[in-house]
Amino acid sequence: MDLKEIHEYTVTGNASKVRELTEQALAEGVAPGEIISKYLIPAMGEVGDRFERNEFYVPELLIAARAMQGALQILKPLLADNDLKPVGRVVIGTVKGDLHDIGKNLVSMMLQGAGFEVTDLGVDVAPERFVDAIVQDSEQIVALSALLTTTMPAMKATIEALRAAGAREKVMVVIGGAPVTQRYADEIGADGYAPDANSAVRKVKQLLGITQ
Amino acid sequence: MLPPRERVLCALEHEEPDRVPIFFGTSGATTMLVPAYKRLKEHLRFESQDRSFSEILQYALIDEEILLRMGSDGRPLTPGPAPSSLRKEAQDGSLVDEWGIVWDKRPGSLYYEIVQAPLRRANDDDVASWPWPDLAHPSRFQGLADRARNIQERGYAVVAISGVNPWETYCTLRGMDQALVDLLLDEDFVHALFGKLTDLMLAGAVGLVQHAGEQIDVLVMSDDLGTESAPMMSPETYRKLLKPYHARIISAIRAHTEAKIFFHSDGNIYPLIGDLVEIGVDILNPIQVSASGMGDTARLKREFGDRLSFCGAVDTQWALPYGSPSDVRSEVRRRIRDLAPKGGYLLSAVHCLQPDVPPENVLAMCDEARRAGQYPLSL
Numbered sequence: 183m184d185l186k187e188i189h190e191y192t193v194t195g196n197a198s199k200v201r202e203l204t205e206q207a208l209a210e211g212v213a214p215g216e217i218i219s220k221y222l223i224p225a226m227g228e229v230g231d232r233f234e235r236n237e238f239y240v241p242e243l244l245i246a247a248r249a250m251q252g253a254l255q256i257l258k259p260l261l262a263d264n265d266l267k268p269v270g271r272v273v274i275g276t277v278k279g280d281l282h283d284i285g286k287n288l289v290s291m292m293l294q295g296a297g298f299e300v301t302d303l304g305v306d307v308a309p310e311r312f313v314d315a316i317v318q319d320s321e322q323i324v325a326l327s328a329l330l331t332t333t334m335p336a337m338k339a340t341i342e343a344l345r346a347a348g349a350r351e352k353v354m355v356v357i358g359g360a361p362v363t364q365r366y367a368d369e370i371g372a373d374g375y376a377p378d379a380n381s382a383v384r385k386v387k388q389l390l391g392i393t394q
Numbered sequence: 395m396l397p398p399r400e401r402v403l404c405a406l407e408h409e410e411p412d413r414v415p416i417f418f419g420t421s422g423a424t425t426m427l428v429p430a431y432k433r434l435k436e437h438l439r440f441e442s443q444d445r446s447f448s449e450i451l452q453y454a455l456i457d458e459e460i461l462l463r464m465g466s467d468g469r470p471l472t473p474g475p476a477p478s479s480l481r482k483e484a485q486d487g488s489l490v491d492e493w494g495i496v497w498d499k500r501p502g503s504l505y506y507e508i509v510q511a512p513l514r515r516a517n518d519d520d521v522a523s524w525p526w527p528d529l530a531h532p533s534r535f536q537g538l539a540d541r542a543r544n545i546q547e548r549g550y551a552v553v554a555i556s557g558v559n560p561w562e563t564y565c566t567l568r569g570m571d572q573a574l575v576d577l578l579l580d581e582d583f584v585h586a587l588f589g590k591l592t593d594l595m596l597a598g599a600v601g602l603v604q605h606a607g608e609q610i611d612v613l614v615m616s617d618d619l620g621t622e623s624a625p626m627m628s629p630e631t632y633r634k635l636l637k638p639y640h641a642r643i644i645s646a647i648r649a650h651t652e653a654k655i656f657f658h659s660d661g662n663i664y665p666l667i668g669d670l671v672e673i674g675v676d677i678l679n680p681i682q683v684s685a686s687g688m689g690d691t692a693r694l695k696r697e698f699g700d701r702l703s704f705c706g707a708v709d710t711q712w713a714l715p716y717g718s719p720s721d722v723r724s725e726v727r728r729r730i731r732d733l734a735p736k737g738g739y740l741l742s743a744v745h746c747l748q749p750d751v752p753p754e755n756v757l758a759m760c761d762e763a764r765r766a767g768q769y770p771l772s773l
Contacts, residue, residue: 241574281507360622
């Protein structure tokens with residue numbers, strides 16, 4: 183079989199073909215970690231680049247991410263502990279008072295697609311829940327999303343909660359969402375800001391010093 | 395000084411009236427959220443009952459005294475509610491609207507949010523059998539022509555809210571993520587549901603203009619097609635799947651009225667503006683200047699200003715909530731300078747003012763609009 187088809191069908195968002203080819207590859211003895219790192223992750227990288235070039239839009243991103251997640255559902259249980267280390271660990275959520283999640287879900291999917299382990303806390307996440315989600319001694323990113331000018335202040339409250347818990351120095355905070363700007367990130371002491379899902383992956387990698 | 399209605403009509407014919415018209419409280423995007431309006435009323439020491447266009451969206455109906463204070467040149471005209479077997483208030487405080495969508499406001503939250511998208515897992519048969527509201531029911535339009543005539547006789551432009559928003563309603567019925575996936579993976583379903591919503595909303599809009607079309611100056615329709623950075627779907631997808639339906643609605647409306655078609659879409663819709671002009675849109679709103687592609691309002695005027703009027707453009711993501719009154723005044727002057735030469739601009743905030751906008755900024759916007767918007771412009 184041509185394993186490159188896994189990449190191609192992921193990019194075009196054909197979830198059933200990706201599942202079928204993934205099963206076929208496993209049956210032919212291809213390692214699960216290899217399918218992820220050589221085909222799924224580069225495929226999502228291409229999807230992200232095409233999104234940034236305005237060749238792909240949100241629908242194309244969504245179906246590609248669903249195709250990838252379908253394959254990951256098959257592959258993840260088969261990975262042994264040291265088969266594929268996560269590139270990094272991210273805790274993500276939409277802040278308190280805000281229930282919007284499509285943008286946050288896209289960032290989450292693109293980060294998974296880039297090999298990150300993502301803990302998604304969902305929506306309307308109080309500052310304390312972000313604090314609780316940080317695992318001791320693991321380098322982590324806390325990614326905050328807000329859609330509204332009226333819920334953005336919860337980002338500042340979350341950073342303050344991290345500081346009050348003595349956890350601020352342990353993590354990097356990245357923020358995003360429609361009304362969010364670099365200026366606002368600077369004002370509240372966030373470590374980074376990204377305007378969309380693809381640049382969010384780049385920013386997170388940059389903050390963690392990951393060059394690939 | 396021109397009467398407000400003539401000022402608006404003149405600007406919409408791409409001529410310069412006495413000053414740039416102001417649209418405040420004329421539609422959902424040009425008004426304030428009820429809690430924001432409360433703040434303004436307190437600031438102005440004005441008392442009145444809270445009223446809204448829509449309980450769920452909390453778009454405030456602004457009192458006449460405040461509309462006068464703001465210098466608004468239009469007055470809204472809304473048909474009555476559509477009969478629906480689905481609308482109800484549940485015991486837990488959640489609301490079900492005429493489409494069957496369940497909304498809830500969590501304690502401490504400003505907004506009603508969708509709890510349940512009823513057609514998330516629907517198929518074509520479910521669409522056919524859903525108890526749709528009757529948007530063309532005559533009860534909606536009783537007395538509308540008289541109300542419109544009254545607005546015109548008082549000298550204001552009649553801004554009719556048609557309620558046409560098929561893509562937005564598709565997204566709320568289906569769940570926005572599923573709606574976006576449908577566009578690529580289930581075109582048949584898109585035609586079934588979007589076609590159905592078009593039929594219903596077209597019938598409602600035609601009912602509206604058949605009853606009051608002669609008295610309507612501006613007819614508002616809405617469909618959010620853009621995100622902060624780009625259109626929500628590719629232009630190719632919009633043109634293939636949604637544009638023909640928008641075209642059909644506008645065409646049907648135009649058969650019954652000479653009202654100008656006012657199309658509201660948030661976000662970066664720069665790649666779609668030519669398409670909207672092509673299908674008959676006369677006024678584009680809200681010109682979300684914080685979105686990519688929409689901030690260079692001079693470019694928008696240069697490229698489309700001969701064929702399109704603009705309503706909106708005063709920034710609501712930074713200037714109005716976070717700027718000083720001086721920043722707001724500066725923003726107003728910039729947008730007038732860019733969009734108002736040769737008419738074709740109705741000034742308003744980009745979107746419904748939220749409670750984080752200081753009342754001083756709201757007043758600064760309208761006061762500066764009247765001061766700096768005098769023709770001939772000297773900015």
